[in-house]
Amino acid sequence: MPATHYRISELASEFDITPRTIRFYEEKGLLNPERDGQTRLFRPADRVRLALILRGKRCGLSLDESREIIEMYEPGQSNVEQLHSLLDKVRERRDVLTAQLADIKDMMQELDDVERRCRRSLAALEEDNHP
Amino acid sequence: MPATHYRISELASEFDITPRTIRFYEEKGLLNPERDGQTRLFRPADRVRLALILRGKRCGLSLDESREIIEMYEPGQSNVEQLHSLLDKVRERRDVLTAQLADIKDMMQELDDVERRCRRSLAALEEDNHP
DNA sequence: CAAAAAGTTTACGTTTACGTAAACGGAATA
DNA sequence: TATTCCGTTTACGTAAACGTAAACTTTTTG
Numbered sequence: 001m002p003a004t005h006y007r008i009s010e011l012a013s014e015f016d017i018t019p020r021t022i023r024f025y026e027e028k029g030l031l032n033p034e035r036d037g038q039t040r041l042f043r044p045a046d047r048v049r050l051a052l053i054l055r056g057k058r059c060g061l062s063l064d065e066s067r068e069i070i071e072m073y074e075p076g077q078s079n080v081e082q083l084h085s086l087l088d089k090v091r092e093r094r095d096v097l098t099a100q101l102a103d104i105k106d107m108m109q110e111l112d113d114v115e116r117r118c119r120r121s122l123a124a125l126e127e128d129n130h131p
Numbered sequence: 132m133p134a135t136h137y138r139i140s141e142l143a144s145e146f147d148i149t150p151r152t153i154r155f156y157e158e159k160g161l162l163n164p165e166r167d168g169q170t171r172l173f174r175p176a177d178r179v180r181l182a183l184i185l186r187g188k189r190c191g192l193s194l195d196e197s198r199e200i201i202e203m204y205e206p207g208q209s210n211v212e213q214l215h216s217l218l219d220k221v222r223e224r225r226d227v228l229t230a231q232l233a234d235i236k237d238m239m240q241e242l243d244d245v246e247r248r249c250r251r252s253l254a255a256l257e258e259d260n261h262p
Numbered sequence: 263c264a265a266a267a268a269g270t271t272t273a274c275g276t277t278t279a280c281g282t283a284a285a286c287g288g289a290a291t292a
Numbered sequence: 293t294a295t296t297c298c299g300t301t302t303a304c305g306t307a308a309a310c311g312t313a314a315a316c317t318t319t320t321t322g
Contacts, residue, residue: 038270055234060191072245083253090246097235103186104228114203115221122214155280169300
């Protein structure tokens with residue numbers, strides 16, 4: 001039987017963050033642990049949400065932006081209007097991600113350039129020392 | 132003869148930021164405009180740097196991180212040691228960008244998923260209205 | 263059973279990246 | 293000439309995302 005819950009320090013060390021951070025995310029409504037008395041018990045769903053938040057951070061998303069995305073994954077009951085609004089949000093997000101992809105590829109190209117020039121300079125210096 | 136300098140409000144409106152932002156970047160040492168009396172005169176080099184800063188922001192970089200990257204592009208005189216340290220930085224940055232690429236692709240996949248489910252729900256609702 | 267370890271709440275502190283307002287100086291325009 | 297539109301400096305304000313410390317329970321362990 002797999003562990004069905006986690007304590008705060010377990011999640012903290014697994015994701016290499018502090019308990020304070022996790023409490024802060026809860027305070028912000030991003031996580032909803034159950035309680036055993038005072039102690040928080042996190043379910044797998046919250047673990048997943050935490051992973052999504054941290055992935056968001058790696059991409060430069062704010063907590064609110066991550067929340068928006070996470071809420072997209074969790075439909076809830078939705079009427080036609082809500083579904084259309086959701087589609088709009090999906091499009092917006094995808095546009096941002098597409099721009100980000102382009103920016104990242106550009107940066108990588110430039111880093112390649114820097115590396116090439118760097119290696120050439122090193123080769124030149126080597127050449128000077130061993131004529 | 133192309134314009135060889137820009138005033139603060141020109142750059143601000145071109146990049147859709149406020150003059151305050153530009154002054155802040157200067158204060159942080161990210162931009163080095165010349166002066167005509169009190170008035171700042173930005174050269175093309177500073178315009179490029181500004182574009183790089185803003186691209187960095189789109190990718191979630193802090194100003195300090197953007198500064199680091201920009202400084203990589205501007206070699207300056209470098210000895211063997213500095214060149215190796217530069218290569219290290221390039222590698223680090225590339226690793227971050229690589230992880231970001233993976234994260235972004237994952238998010239896009241998930242957005243595709245959301246969109247598909249969304250369209251199916253809409254189709255189902257349509258079906259209900261026109262049996 | 264006593265001490266250490268891990269949990270809690272409350273609350274103030276910190277850094278980043280600007281916003282906003284005050285108070286002022288030239289230049290262009292009605 | 294008066295007003296308006298840039299521009300400037302100085303300075304305090306703010307939101308986000310936690311860090312840190314105090315003061316206190318609860319659990320675990322030697």
